[in-house]
Amino acid sequence: MEAKHYSLSYKVKNVLRVAWTLPFVLASITGVAFALTLKQEWLMAFLIPLDVLFLALFVNLSNDYFDHKSGADKLRFTLLNQAFEEIVVKEKGGNSIYWQGNSFDRGLISDKAGKTILVLLAVGAAALSIPIMLYGGWIVLVLGAIAFFLSYFYTAPPLNLGARGLGELDVLASFAMISFFSYYVIAQQFSWPALIVGIIVGIGAMMMRIVDEMSGKEAHIAAGEKDLVVRFGVDKVTSILIGILVVLYGLVMVLALHNWTFLLLFLTLPFAVSMIRHLRNKEDKSREMRPVFDALRLSLVQAVLVVISLSMQTFSTSA
Secondary structure, three states, X not given: OHHHHOXXXXXXXXXXXXXXHHHHHHXXXXXXXXXXOOOOOHHHHHHXXXXXXXXXXXXXXXXXXXXXXXXXXXXXXXXXXXXXXXXXXXXXXXXXXXXXXXXXXXXXXXXXXXXXXXHHHHHHHHHHHHHHHHHHOHHHHHHHHHHHHHHHOOOOOOOOHHHHOOHHHHHHHHHHHHHHHHHHHHHOOOOHHHHHHHHHHHHHHHHHHHHHHHHOHHHHHHOOOOXXXXXXXXXXXXXXXXHHHHHHHHHHHHHHHHOHHHHHHHHHHHHHHHHHHHHHOOOOOOOOOOHHHHHHHHHHHXXXXXXXXXXXXXXXXXO
């Protein structure tokens, strides 16, 4: 078996896709950081992102499991060409972002072991949610159920939202809710700025999803999936992304009216410009691949800048 040639640390990193838990955790931290501007509840500020980490591990592994069962990932990595592999190797952090195929397909983990780990992760997430529910009340159960539904049925049957043309909206809603729910559980009061922060986080994650669809377009078509790129093609989706970016930075301006520190988010503009520049360069054979790294950096740096902005607000309030 191919898996015998890899170390335990390599298997753990690839099976659990540790690098891809970061967007989930950062989304939660943005909401927690906003709540801390109102309420200094540090225990919940620790437990909520930790619970989201378990949820992210569960979601990533379950997505891989169901993509393995459907054959979607195996087909995708069969169709990827040498040019793509070269880009992944050359790009800083490329091997952490693009693993060399589905861990189940590669034999890094068996179906039985995968299902066992999924159960353990679900139990861990449920156990961590108990003190959060005791703090926040029944609303935590409702919000958690919504987040789990959107994340799990992204690839899981019978819904498989990603294959039915709803994947982009699912990602937008999931990450927006992770951010806003993390805020709401602690603060226990509605806030328009906190909701806008959640939407901005969701948009960043959605753009990652859309750009990632481009490099897997042929596999998605062969699998009968109906995502945005399959429906409209790369050129039209590039125009859609430009519109999404206008909305994104328009929302940043709205936040800046609430507090000037949110102007920090405009520091992500170079990533946005680079992403669109690559997509519009029809002479570049890699134009569907390189923007993935720009989209990921935009999303992650954006979340970090939100946390920095909110931390500045917290410290200025307490000073």
